[in-house]
Amino acid sequence: MQIEKSVAIVGSGLVGSLLAIYLRKQGHKVTVFDRRPDVRQVEFSGRSINLAMSNRGWKALREAGIEDEIRKLALPLDKRAMHVEGQPIYYQKYGDDGEAIYSISRGVLNRKMIDLAEAAGTEFRFEEKVWDVDMPNARLYTGESEKSKWKEYQFDLIFGADGAFSRIRHKMQRQSRFNYSQHFIDVGYKELSIPANADGSHKLDRGSFHIWPRGEFMLIAMPNLDGSFTCTLFMPFEGETSFETIKTEKDADLFFETHFSDIKDEISNLKRDFFRNPTSAMVTIKCFPWSYYDKITLVGDSAHAIVPFYGQGMNAGFEDISLLNHKMNLHGDDWEKVFEEYQTERKPNADAIAELSYRNFIEMSSKTAxxxxxxxxxxxxxxxxxxxxxxxxxxxxxxxxxxxxxxxxxxxxxxxxxxxxxxxxxxxxxxxxxxxxxxxxxxxxxx
Amino acid sequence: MQIEKSVAIVGSGLVGSLLAIYLRKQGHKVTVFDRRPDVRQVEFSGRSINLAMSNRGWKALREAGIEDEIRKLALPLDKRAMHVEGQPIYYQKYGDDGEAIYSISRGVLNRKMIDLAEAAGTEFRFEEKVWDVDMPNARLYTGESEKSKWKEYQFDLIFGADGAFSRIRHKMQRQSRFNYSQHFIDVGYKELSIPANADGSHKLDRGSFHIWPRGEFMLIAMPNLDGSFTCTLFMPFEGETSFETIKTEKDADLFFETHFSDIKDEISNLKRDFFRNPTSAMVTIKCFPWSYYDKITLVGDSAHAIVPFYGQGMNAGFEDISLLNHKMNLHGDDWEKVFEEYQTERKPNADAIAELSYRNFIEMSSKTAxxxxxxxxxxxxxxxxxxxxxxxxxxxxxxxxxxxxxxxxxxxxxxxxxxxxxxxxxxxxxxxxxxxxxxxxxxxxxx
Incomplete structure (x- = not known):
């Protein structure tokens, strides 16, 4: 156990919630801020790709003592199901017997993680927007808008778990000698869904990660516990076949009829959802340093957002927390050392998974045929x-x-x-x- | 001539002033904002490297009709003078006979450029800080501080000429799909100076770019019209021989005695200036897109800051303006086309000079020996x-x-x-x- 500190975590997403659980175990007072409403009380956004929990993620959950709880929410997928045009479906096993990735809905998982963090004694402050950080003094400023009157909070430590467009990192970025890059790919994605059968069963094999590869674009589907599938269409923003060229419900209908005729009728409210759900962008973010003395550090996407083509974004974020915890056990109250070793050890690995994920994108977009x-x-x-x-x-x-x-x-x-x-x-x-x-x-x- | 527009330029540096002159020639109403005081009324910063005007820079000045005025401020350097330890000085010619780069003090040049822009009818608003931009409506917001009451200005077009840490780009960066990177090198620099002889003559050959290469660090000196030289010490921030290790006046004295004994006594107030002048960082900045429809575009360092080792930062910025002017002549009032062709043609060249400048840094730091x-x-x-x-x-x-x-x-x-x-x-x-x-x-x- 460390000496009790007053800790702020900015961001109540998956990584922020997991960190809260770990820090509570270490005996700290933990407050989590999020600019958005409590995800347990609102409908989820319609812009998410299902998560694929793999070994690194499970390991971090196990160490936090919540693996079993989360297992109940996950469906094992031990193979890809390839839906190639004009061919029967064929299967590719992921690994050895017993090896699988686990499909979890982001909304379902996030709600559960917040429940668990709250049960562990974390205070959540939803719909409270952090606008500024006084880094040397670990103070946070929140308020209605950037120009409104702000409320000041004093902490001992602040963790930025506020995602790819992190406000905490935004502030760090103003320091001299802070390296930073954000690189968007030309492909966007859109969430769609396949509902369960009337009896609650899945319309496709529930033990597979389904892929409809089509060269420049592709559709994937991952199962949910309730019998539905979350689908994601990946496609260039611009160009011959692209989001830009699908302007009307008729265009959308024709596009799916032409390229996904085998699954089109299963996708619910295709024409409505195609236009109701946003087309989202994907970005690789790199930066360094992640830490500011013994006061502040970044975790998860705020330090290293990656494109989703290796299914490792959440796993990498969870592994950050696992490493941080290891460093806390090693160095106790020497927080500067904890943060320094964390960022030094973790950075090359964050760069590596960014590179691997980007390469998978290139491979999937140009080489699968x-x-x-x-x-x-x-x-x-x-x-x-x-x-x-x-x-x-x-x-x-x-x-x-x-x-x-x-x-x-x-x-x-x-x-x-x-x-x-x-x-x-x-x-x-x-x-x-x-x-x-x-x-x-x-x-x-x-x- | 184009239809008269109300144009804002943010930044009164070299590139902003040159752009103002060009836009006045095209018949526009031009207002230049700068958060700093009028450089003509204050002492210059003590953190600048002398400029080396080369062909691209002169060409842009010629087209603006101000080449002759600026030539008067510049000293031609047709060779490097290499001061290698334990060897007599030797010279390396830059090019053919008549080919030279031109040394100009940044302060002297900037003051003259503002004079010329003002004489051409540009309105300058110094010490007025731009905090926000309404991009779709080309509105600028200025004020004392980020949280103070702001003043709103309406323009037709806005140019961001506000340097490597551009506020205009900062706003553009919040758009989705805006690619951006800032990469600092581990070497910093510090300005020092060698005064003129009592009779106003130069203490070193005034027709040379002087270099004292020392492996991991180096000193350079470039002549000024008044007989002085502006020196720049480039050295790692951290490490065995580094800015970090020179903590006291005695350290500074010993360092120069050990490595620059031939020139040490000529450097004025060495011990004072070493600690009075800041140690500055160097950064490569890349981004895209540079333009927002027919409303906003970035020029110079705000679009493409580079490290100074090829002496091309200002030249590249001036060439931006030259190209923009060419596009205005070609496309008249179709500003969207002007901006689009400008950024598309210019971006690969900005990337190329960034790469060349970075390679020269690597070459100078690790290969000269x-x-x-x-x-x-x-x-x-x-x-x-x-x-x-x-x-x-x-x-x-x-x-x-x-x-x-x-x-x-x-x-x-x-x-x-x-x-x-x-x-x-x-x-x-x-x-x-x-x-x-x-x-x-x-x-x-x-x-």
Whole structure:
């Protein structure tokens, strides 16, 4: 246990709530501010992608003692279900037997996390907007608007868990020598949904992550406990087939009829939802430093927002908290050391998962239709199944391991180098599953 | 001439003043806002590096009809004077006969530019702080502080010329899909100075850019009209030899005695100035888009701040204005088209000079002492002197040409590829000036 501090967390999202639970366990007084209303009392936004909890996330929940509670909200998905045009559905297992990612609705999870944090003694201050921070003195200023009269709060420590467009980071950014970047991709997303059958059962296999790949755009669907699926359409903002070109309900209807005829009729209120739900942007945010002496630090998206194509955003944020807690146990009340080691150890891993997520976006948008790429994946899969001790696929390193993201990226690059050489073998298309190729990989690994 | 518009320029620096002159020539009503006092009425800051005007800058001044006025303030430098420890001074010519860069004090130039803009009918509003912009309506809000009562101004067009930490860009940055990065380097700089001799003459050769390279740090000196030199010390913020380690006047004295004994006694008030003048940071800023419909655009550092190691910051900013003016002549009152073509054409060139400037920083900090690097430069120089029609050095493309920065970077990379191959020649150290090497370069160029 540390000496009790008065702690503010800005942001009541998933990472902020988890942090509150950890800090309460350490014996601190915790106040969470959020500019939005209590998510337990309002309808969720219609702009969210379902979450895929994987090992890193579960580990952080386990250490906080809330894994079992959250498991009840999650559905295991042990495979992808690929809905390729003109082909029967086929399945790709994610990992070994028993390995799965877990689909959870963001709204359902967030409500539960807030319940748990509140039960642990956290004070939540919803609809209270933080506008400024006095960093050296750990003071927060809240109020109705940026120009209204503000209320001042004095804390010992402040955590910025206020997401990609963090107000706390915004203030830190005004310091000299603060490095920062925000990079938006040209693809947006829109939430849609498939309701349950009348008997409450799922309309598609509930143990799969469903993907309808279509080259420049794709639809995905992830199951919810109530029998529904949350769907997400990813598509360029501008260009030939893009959100920009779908202007009317007739356009939307025609678009789905042309490209998703097998699922179109299952999507509820397609034409209404397409225009009612926003088209959201996706951004990679990097910054450094994350901490200000022993006063302030950033966690989750406010420190490292990433694009969602590896399903690791929440997992990475939860792992931040797990690491912070580890540093608290190690360094007790030396908060400057806690924050310093946290940011120094975590930054390369945040950069690594940002890079991996961005690469997955590029891969999904430009390579899923490329036969050479698919052949490459097939060779890699075959080899790793035969020699699991020699070759753990990158996806498994990221998703089913708790070794660092930076290591996963490094080994992934090393494996990529080997596969580049393998793919240069003359006649690889014919002999891809020959002993020659297997031996080639073995000899390259041993180099 | 365009239809008269009411135009605001935020920032009365070099680029803002030049833009004002151009816009007055086009017949517009121009108001320039600056949060700082009139630079003509205060002592200049003690945190500036002298400017090196090169061809791009002169071209923009010529088109504005003020080249001759500014020439009077500038001293031509046709060579580097290298003050290497333990060696006699040696000189490196910048280009062909007649080619030179021009040293100008930032304060002197800025005052003159404001005089000229004012004489052309620009209204200057100094010490008036812009806090907010209503982008769709081109309204500016000014006031004493962010929370004080603001004054509202209505314009037709607004230009952000307010530098690396632009308030206008800050507002644009809140838009979704606005890409932005700020990257600080680990090296800082400090201004020092060498006064004139009693008779007003210069203490060092006034036709040279003086450099004292010392590996991890360096001192430079550029002449002023009044016989003085403005010096800049570039050095890491932290580390073994760094600004951080020089804490007392004694430390400063010892540092200069150890590393700059040949010039130390000429630097005036060294110990006082070292602590009175700030240690400044250097940043590369990139963003996009620069424009908001037909209402707002960014120019100069606010759109593309770069590190100073190519001496192109001001030149690049002036070239922005030159291009904007060209687009005004082309598209008249279609401001959306003016802004759109300006940003689309200019962005790759801004990125290119940012990259070139950063590379020069890396080169200066880590390679000037590397014999392989110096040999490489020697081979390149010899070849380009013998075959000027086949090989224009990168420095000349950037400094003495008005072809695009992007082209300079591209051809520079191509030349680098050739030099990589040349440097791989076995025994290159012995035969670097042989016919064999000359022929090798010739054959590589022809490929």
């Amino acid at each position: 490329d036969p050479v790429f698919l052949l490459r994946k097939k060779i890699e899969k075959k080899f790793s199944e035969k020699h699991p001790e020699l070759w753990t696929p990158l996806y498994s390193r990221v998703t089913f391991s708790s070794k660092t993201y930076a290591e996963a990226l490094e080994i992934g690059d090393y494996q990529r180098g080997i596969m580049d050489e393998v793919m240069n073998t003359p006649g690889i298309e014919e002999k891809w599953d020959s002993e020659e190729i297997e031996n080639k990989i073995l000899s390259l690994i041993k180099k | 590397d014999p392989v690097f110096l040999l490489r430069k020697k081979i390149e120089k010899k070849f380009s002197e013998k075959h000027p029609e086949l090989w224009t050095p990168l420095y000349s493309r950037v400094t003495f040409s008005s072809k695009t920065y992007a082209e300079a970077l591209e051809i520079g990379d191509y030349q680098r590829g050739i030099m990589d191959e040349v440097m791989n020649t076995p025994g290159i150290e012995e035969k670097w000036d042989s016919e064999e090497i000359e022929n090798k370069i010739l054959s590589l160029i022809k490929k």
